[in-house]
Amino acid sequence: MLLLEAIILSVIAASTPLLLAASGELVVERSGVLNLGVEGMMIMGAACGFAGAYMSGSTLVGALCGILAGAAMAAIFGILTLGLAVNQVATGLALTILGVGLSGLIGAGFVGTKIVPAPQLYLPYLTDIPFIGRIVFGEDAFVYFSVALIIAIWLFLYRSRPGLVLRAVGDNHASAHALGYPVLRIRMLAVLFGGACAGLGGAFLPLAYTPFFIPGMTAGRGWIALALVVFASWRPGRVVMGAYLFGAVTILQLHAQAMSLSIPSQLMSSLPYLATVVVLIAISRGRGIAGSAAPASLGLVFVPDR
Numbered sequence: 001m002l003l004l005e006a007i008i009l010s011v012i013a014a015s016t017p018l019l020l021a022a023s024g025e026l027v028v029e030r031s032g033v034l035n036l037g038v039e040g041m042m043i044m045g046a047a048c049g050f051a052g053a054y055m056s057g058s059t060l061v062g063a064l065c066g067i068l069a070g071a072a073m074a075a076i077f078g079i080l081t082l083g084l085a086v087n088q089v090a091t092g093l094a095l096t097i098l099g100v101g102l103s104g105l106i107g108a109g110f111v112g113t114k115i116v117p118a119p120q121l122y123l124p125y126l127t128d129i130p131f132i133g134r135i136v137f138g139e140d141a142f143v144y145f146s147v148a149l150i151i152a153i154w155l156f157l158y159r160s161r162p163g164l165v166l167r168a169v170g171d172n173h174a175s176a177h178a179l180g181y182p183v184l185r186i187r188m189l190a191v192l193f194g195g196a197c198a199g200l201g202g203a204f205l206p207l208a209y210t211p212f213f214i215p216g217m218t219a220g221r222g223w224i225a226l227a228l229v230v231f232a233s234w235r236p237g238r239v240v241m242g243a244y245l246f247g248a249v250t251i252l253q254l255h256a257q258a259m260s261l262s263i264p265s266q267l268m269s270s271l272p273y274l275a276t277v278v279v280l281i282a283i284s285r286g287r288g289i290a291g292s293a294a295p296a297s298l299g300l301v302f303v304p305d306r
Helices: 002-028 038-056 059-083 088-110 134-139 139-158 159-173 171-178 183-209 221-231 236-258 266-269 271-285 287-293
Strands: none
Touching: 002 038, 002 134, 002 139, 002 159, 002 183, 002 236, 038 059, 038 088, 038 221, 059 088, 059 183, 088 139, 088 159, 139 159, 139 183, 139 236, 159 171, 159 183, 183 221, 221 236, 221 271, 236 271, 271 287
């Protein structure tokens, strides 16, 4: 029972950065914009989040620094793609390269240092309940916020007028513009929101997952988050299931290595990425189902309506 509890806790921790980043990217892509710079925004959030927490001694300050870093990177993307009509794919890839390099520069002075990780919730009696107590009532604030965030996104997209407008912009920006909606502004706000979520997802890694910073510590999680949005068919509920599925695959390879199975460690470490490729192949074969919710203008170079 204790082993199962430990595994579930590990899965939740591994899934949280994916859920945060994928939630933001879901909103971005629902607006009809494709931002491939999630990895760069996440690693910038990790570097700036750790730097802020280390210098201030506050996890909250670190999280805010991560959010601001991700939003700043997203602002660069938005200005280039929405303001100057630069190709979205090329800009997103450049943003990832910029983020990886810049984060290494920012975090160079913090490599080898440690901080106190984010505190975990403790409710008398409730957290002490065998098995379920620690899982439900003993997580850190990032975990609870990620769950609240995806619920809020679902309510926004499907139970509010602004969410309907955002989906309309993603489905047909020309028609939305003809109806008088500010397409550029809506998409820019969506891009900034996605960047903030990616930055927070990156900040989770050094602030709660591991109490230190190393260059490249996101280890491709931004790319997995991008694949996760497609895997989820652009639906919030499926994003949750997908995030925890990919988190489980990540933890599976760690426990398999700990059990000394006669499987090369390099192969086990590649499992999350192999799972991503397999999922994308499966989706491409069933595109009629998975692509039904995709914004019509997604992936196209957007020419602003002036």
